[in-house]
Amino acid sequence: MFGYYLDLALRSLKRTPILAGLMMLAIALGIGASVTMLAVLHNLSGNPLPGRSDMLFHPQVDPRPADLPGATEEPPDDLTYVDAVNLYQLGIAPRRAVMSSNWLPVRKDAPDSPLAMFTDRATTADFFAMFGVPFLYGSAWSAQDDANHAQVVVLSRAMNQKLFGGENSVGKTLVIATKTFRVAGVIDDWNPQPRFYDINDGPFAKAEQMYLPFFTWLDLPQDYGYGPMRCWGNDPGAGLHDPKAKQCTWAQFWVQLDTPAQVAEYRAVLTQYSAQQHQLGRYQREPNVRLRGLLDWLDVKHVIPVTVRMQTWIAFGVLLICMVNTVGLMVAKFLRKSGEIGVRRALGASRRAVFLQCLVEAGVVGVAGGLLGLPLAWLGLWMVRQQPVSFAASAHFDPSMLGIALALAVLSALAAGVWPALRASRVAPALQVKSL
C-alpha cells in the first residue's frame, strides 16, 4: 500500500511543480537554519574528552570568610596557593594536576634574539597522561622534575614551528623569563573545546602555547599575572600580585578517579581536609566541598554562549514559520485535488486511506526538503566558521547531524501535513463527484 501511496504522491507533486517546489524550499530553509544552529549548539555542549571525561573530577573547597558579602553557596572555582599545594600532596587519586596560566617573555637561547610573549600553562606531570595529550616529539616531564623544580618545557606544535621551524627540538634550550629551560617534548595539535580545565578566560579559549612545571614556574622572577586571581577582604598582598596571598584563589585542580569507590573516598577526604582546616582556624566555614565530574562541571558553569542560545531559539522560530507556510500551501494543494479524492472515496477508499495518502505526500515533501536543507546547513556552518568568534572552530558538520536533519525535516513536514490531510480526508465524496 505504501508503494502505491508513494507513487500517487510523486504523481501529484509532479502535477503542481511550483507549489511542490515552494513547499520543499520552505522546509529546506527552515531545516538549514535550525540544523546550523543545532550543530553549533551540539558541538559547543559536546564532550571535550570523550572516553576520559567519566574519570576526571574537579575538587573544590571553601576557604572564604564566614561573613563575605554577596557570597553564594558555591565554593570558589579555583584554589588558594595553600589549598593547591595541600591537595596536590594528598596523593590519594591515581592522577592529579594542579595548574594555572599567564604569559611569559620568551627568546631563543642565542645572543640578541628578540623577545616575545607566549601564553603558558604551569602544571604538574600528570596533566599530559590524565588528559591524553598527544606528543609529537619527546615526552612529558616526570614527577621527579616537579619535585626538583626542574627547568624543562613542553612546547605546542605551533610554538615549536615558530621558534624551531617545526624540527624535533627536544633537548634544545630556550630562555623563559630570563631562565634557561630545556625542551622535554613537543605536543601535537591539542585544543579540547570547551577548554574545561580552565574556563576563566571564557570556555572556548585556546590551549596555551607552552607548558611549564608548576613549582618551577612559581620560582620564576615574574609579575605577569597569576591566571584569574580573585581575592577577598583587605589582603595587602592582593594588590601586589602575591600568588601566596592567603585570600586569593587562582589555581585550577583536577584529579582522575577510576572507580566509584575512589570517588566516594576522595569526597570523604575532601570533607575531612576541610574539617581539619576549620579546626586549625584557617577555614571559617564548615566543610563545603564539591567533587563534580567533567560534564557536570561544564553543565554547572553554563558554558554555552548566550548569543548561541538566542540564535538557536530564533532558528527554531524560523522553522516554525516555515512550517506554518507549508501548512498553508498543503491545505491549498490537498483541497485542489478534492475531485480526485472524491472519486477515490466514491470507489471505496476509507477516510483513513485518504489521510494516509496525503501524509505520505507530506513525508515526500519532508524528505526532499531535508535533502535540500543539508547543503544549506553546510553553507550555514561554513558562514559561522568565517565569523571571528571564539567558538567558530566548533562549527563543523557532525555526521550524526545528517540523520537529525533528515528526521527533523520529515517530522516537521508530517506535522505540517496532519491537519491539511485530515481536512482532505473529510471531503464529501458525493459533492465532489457531482461537480466533476
Add this chain to the structure above:
Amino acid sequence: MRIFFQIRPIFAALRSHKTAVLLLVLEIALTMAVLGNLVFIVYGTMQRSHTPTGVAESQIGLIQSIGVIGEDNPGTVAGNLATMRAAPGVADAAYGFLPLWHADRGPLFLDASRQHPAVHAYEFVGSQGLNRTLGLHVVRGRDFTDTELPDVMDVLMGKIAAPVQALLTESLAQRLYPDGNALGSILYDGTKSLRVIGIVDHLRGEITGSASDDDSLVYEFRVGTQNMGGGYLVRSQPGRLPEALRAAAAALQKANPGHVESKVLTMAELRENYFESDLAAGRMLVAIMLILLIVTALGVSGLASFWVQQRRRQIGMRRALGATRRDILHYFQMENLLIVSGGVLLGALFAYALNLFLMHRFELAHLPSHYLAVGALALWLLGQLAVLGPALRAAAVPPVVATRSV
C-alpha cells in the same frame, strides 16, 4: 476609488478560504514578530559600534610594553614618555589606561567607612599628560596641572593621606551628586580618597549600550625614574597616527631592550576587536532575516498563484461582465493588502510578546514602537511584490475562459 468598492467582495471571497487566509495571517504575524525584534537587535549593535568613547579616537594609539624582570633595563617611564614625544608625528604621550582596553569598574563610596558602594565606575589612571593624550574636554571646574600631581609610588603603596585630585564625567557626577554640587566634593574608592576638581563631558570605559558606560573617573600621578611596563599611549598630530605610532613604538623598543611590545594598536583597531564578535552575531541575524523574508514571500506568492488558478473561471466571468484587467490586478493586490494588514496587526502583538520573553531571558531592551512601523512597511511591500506575479497572471486571463468548461 473604484478599488475600495472591491473590499466587500474580497471579504466575501476570503470567507470561503478561511483556513488558508488564517494561516497566511499567522505566518505574516510570526514573521513580523521575529523580524521586528531582530532588526531591533541588529540596529542596536550597529548603533553601539558607532558610539564614541569621548576621547580623540582618530589620533590615539596604544603600545603595550611589558618589562621583563631580570633583564637589563635602563629606561625610565619619564624617559620613555620623552622618547615617544620626540618621535615624528607624535603630539603627546602618557602612561595609563584608555577606553575599550581592559576597562574595569570599581566601587566608589561617599563616606570613608566604605560600607555601601554608591556606584561602580570605570577608573582611568595614568601619568601626567593622560588628560591631554586622551583629549578630555573639561566642561566645568578645572583640569589637572602637572606640578601638583602625587608621586606614582605613593599612590600605588597607598601612602597618601590628602585626597587625590580627580575628574568625573558629567554622567557620574549626576549619579553621585544629583544636587549638582560635585565640584570640591570628596569621595572614596577601595584604597584612597579623591577630590573632584572638574567635570568632563564624556568618557566611556566600555560600550555595552547601558547609560552607566559613561560613568568614569580620572586621576593622574607623576612618574619619573621608575621602570614600569604597561600601556604607553600616543596622541598623534591629526592624520598622522599610523606613522607616529610606528615611530614611537620603534623608539620605545630601542630605549628598552628588555621590554616586549606585545601589542601596538590604533584606537580604531581596538574598537574593531572590541565589536568583532557582536558584529559577527549581527551578520548571522541578518542572514536569518533574509531567510525569513524569502520564506514569507514564497508562502504569499504560492498561495496567491493557487487562488488565481482556482478562480480562473470567476475571473473570466468578471472580465466578460466588463471588468478591466486593471480591476482584476487591483483585486488581488487589495486582497493581499488586507491579509498582510491582518498579519501586521496580530504581528505587533506577537512582537511585543517575543520582546518580553527576550527581555526576560537575554536582558534585551524594550522594543520601541517605530520598529514595528518599519516592520509593517517592509511586510506590506514584500506582500505586494510577492503577489505581483500571480496578480498579473490573473489579469491576463481572457474573458473567454468563462464560457469554456475548465
